[in-house]
Amino acid sequence: MEKTVFVSQDDPKVANLTSSSVRPEANYVEVDHVSIGYRSRKTGIYKDAVVDLSFDIRRGEFVVIIGTSGCGKTTFLEAVAGLTPVSKGQIRLGGKPIRGPGPERSLVFQSPSLFPWRNVRDNVLFALQAQHKLNSETRQRADDLLDLVGLKGVMDSFPHELSGGMKQRVNLARALVTRPELLLLDEPFGALDAQTRGVMQHELVNVWQAADLGEARNALFITHDVEEAVYLADRILVFSKAPASLAADISIDLPRPRLPEHKRSSEYILYQDRVLNELYTASGGASSGLEPAPKGVSQ
Amino acid sequence: MSIAPPDERFSVDNTEGEPMEPAWMTWGRSHSKVVYGTFGVAVVLIAWQLTAWLGLVNVTISSDPIRIIRAEISLFSSGQIWGPLGATAQEVGWGMLITLVISIPLGLILGRVTALYDMTEPIINVLNSVPYVLFLPVIIFWFGIGEESRILLVIWAATMPLIINTTAGVRNLNPDYLRVAKMCCAGRWTFYRSVLFPATLPYILTGVRLSIARALVGAIVAEFFLSGGGLGYFVQTATSNFDMDSAMAGIFIMAVAAVVLTRLIGRMERNFTHWSQG
Ligand SMILES: Nc1ncnc2c1ncn2[C@@H]1O[C@H](COP(=O)(O)OP(=O)(O)OP(=O)(O)O)[C@@H](O)[C@H]1O
Ligand SMILES: [Mg+2]
Numbered sequence: 001m002e003k004t005v006f007v008s009q010d011d012p013k014v015a016n017l018t019s020s021s022v023r024p025e026a027n028y029v030e031v032d033h034v035s036i037g038y039r040s041r042k043t044g045i046y047k048d049a050v051v052d053l054s055f056d057i058r059r060g061e062f063v064v065i066i067g068t069s070g071c072g073k074t075t076f077l078e079a080v081a082g083l084t085p086v087s088k089g090q091i092r093l094g095g096k097p098i099r100g101p102g103p104e105r106s107l108v109f110q111s112p113s114l115f116p117w118r119n120v121r122d123n124v125l126f127a128l129q130a131q132h133k134l135n136s137e138t139r140q141r142a143d144d145l146l147d148l149v150g151l152k153g154v155m156d157s158f159p160h161e162l163s164g165g166m167k168q169r170v171n172l173a174r175a176l177v178t179r180p181e182l183l184l185l186d187e188p189f190g191a192l193d194a195q196t197r198g199v200m201q202h203e204l205v206n207v208w209q210a211a212d213l214g215e216a217r218n219a220l221f222i223t224h225d226v227e228e229a230v231y232l233a234d235r236i237l238v239f240s241k242a243p244a245s246l247a248a249d250i251s252i253d254l255p256r257p258r259l260p261e262h263k264r265s266s267e268y269i270l271y272q273d274r275v276l277n278e279l280y281t282a283s284g285g286a287s288s289g290l291e292p293a294p295k296g297v298s299q
Numbered sequence: 300m301s302i303a304p305p306d307e308r309f310s311v312d313n314t315e316g317e318p319m320e321p322a323w324m325t326w327g328r329s330h331s332k333v334v335y336g337t338f339g340v341a342v343v344l345i346a347w348q349l350t351a352w353l354g355l356v357n358v359t360i361s362s363d364p365i366r367i368i369r370a371e372i373s374l375f376s377s378g379q380i381w382g383p384l385g386a387t388a389q390e391v392g393w394g395m396l397i398t399l400v401i402s403i404p405l406g407l408i409l410g411r412v413t414a415l416y417d418m419t420e421p422i423i424n425v426l427n428s429v430p431y432v433l434f435l436p437v438i439i440f441w442f443g444i445g446e447e448s449r450i451l452l453v454i455w456a457a458t459m460p461l462i463i464n465t466t467a468g469v470r471n472l473n474p475d476y477l478r479v480a481k482m483c484c485a486g487r488w489t490f491y492r493s494v495l496f497p498a499t500l501p502y503i504l505t506g507v508r509l510s511i512a513r514a515l516v517g518a519i520v521a522e523f524f525l526s527g528g529g530l531g532y533f534v535q536t537a538t539s540n541f542d543m544d545s546a547m548a549g550i551f552i553m554a555v556a557a558v559v560l561t562r563l564i565g566r567m568e569r570n571f572t573h574w575s576q577g
Binding site for chain 2: 081083101102103105106107109111113115116117118126127129130131158159160174178
């Protein structure tokens with residue numbers, strides 16, 4: 001896109017090229033008829049995990065993907081991360097097809113996956129070190145981020161001295177420290193108890209809304225939890241049961257900043273009910289292994 | 300560089316209401332292993348000394364602890380032992396240094412590159428199974444009877460366990476670490492240095508411990524055959540001169556060196572890899 005800026009629009013060849021290559025700037029991620037599958041190592045049989053998925057994500061959107069267990073959410077997220085290749089179609093990021101991991105993307109892993117031989121600060125610094133971005137300014141930023149997620153006091157502690165929630169905070173800080181344009185989160189709070197989970201959601205929203213931490217950034221967040229999805233999302237994508245395809249696309253028009261106490265308000269509950277209904281339909285009724293209705297709805 | 304893990308052996312549960320005991324008893328309880336170990340050694344030494352005093356054994360053939368101590372004093376005060384000790388230390392030192400420099404990078408690479416691993420695994424297994432002493436005549440034939448041959452045997456003895464352990468460690472790498480490295484766009488050098496090496500360090504240090512034990516044996520065996528000096532040669536000549544006290548003194552020095560080295564590695568294992576237990 002950029003290179004067309006420097007050439008004359010009068011040249012017919014260039015004009016042609018320009019019109020075909022310029023996309024609406026607002027579309028940051030383009031998922032274009034994507035299928036992803038695995039070949040079994042034992043039998044060699046190929047099985048789709050994601051089938052013919054198509055949607056776009058605009059710049060600055062916080063998108064939450066929700067779907068039943070095993071439907072292919074992780075598979076899709078890893079394809080966006082560049083860890084898994086797509087078998088059909090294309091995922092584009094700012095117009096360029098994804099070929100592998102890149103510094104503009106960060107992944108918050110489902111399990112914290114910290115390096116046990118590094119203390120908290122050095123775990124966060126690893127992301128900078130790997131991208132040769134380690135300097136006094138980024139070091140300061142790492143410290144600020146750890147402060148922001150409430151880990152100021154344990155920066156010199158080792159992972160085995162931390163609780164699960166603290167580890168997940170480090171995981172989050174490590175992903176944010178490189179100022180990613182696109183933050184990918186795979187059920188980051190899935191293993192936490194309900195209370196810690198609530199605190200962490202709030203912190204993520206805070207970090208997300210913290211002005212100094214970035215411009216218009218994108219997030220792609222995976223969860224099982226309907227309440228969590230509505231609380232965090234600008235937009236919720238409901239995946240069908242395996243192999244995953246897009247079952248519903250719901251915009252969440254709730255104002256920000258969002259606060260934990262809003263979760264019980266009627267607007268939130270309405271959205272939660274709607275997402276839950278879509279989820280039931282998408283997974284083919286209640287007998288498909290879906291969890292019982294989450295707390296927010298049953299009360 | 301790191302927070303040492305709390306050493307449990309030093310913490311004693313002093314539950315309320317229990318009668319206080321003298322400090323030495325507390326120490327003895329928490330160090331019972333050391334206490335028993337020292338006791339065992341003392342029993343053997345005293346028994347040995349007693350049999351010598353009672354004339355049950357011939358001290359010119361068996362020596363006895365007190366005579367060994369005397370020999371030790373004269374060896375060190377006359378400076379006679381420094382030559383052999385230095386020679387052995389030099390062989391083991393150079394041999395281990397070269398072993399570390401070769402085996403650790405090689406082990407890391409072999410563990411990562413499956414094709415190389417499959418290619419070399421049978422060879423390494425064979426080389427590790429054949430007693431390395433068997434290669435000594437060949438080494439002498441190729442490299443003569445100089446110090447190089449002795450160092451070479453040390454390397455030959457020490458290198459296989461370290462390669463095998465390092466490779467095993469790499470192949471056991473937690474796949475999560477690999478994904479984190481990939482996701483952070485770590486280059487190859489960063490990956491090897493800052494992820495693979497530290498993740499494998501517990502295995503590497505175990506390998507080093509095995510390696511040192513074999514290096515010491517390799518050095519002594521080489522000295523037996525390539526009579527050029529060193530503790531092995533010293534013990535051998537002392538024995539053939541019927542100077543059993545000096546021979547035993549040499550063996551004792553070797554034993555102390557082996558224990559110190561093993562302890563040193565053990566300490567490194569605890570300090571550098573405290574995270575792998577917790
Ligand atoms: N490495 C793999 N090899 C073969 N099949 C796989 C692999 N990873 C996932 N699958 C299969 O792909 C499907 C989707 O898996 P995926 O992990 O993407 O689900 P998910 O939606 O993330 O589930 P969950 O919510 O439980 O994490 C599953 O049927 C799973 O068996
Ligand atoms: Mg998953």
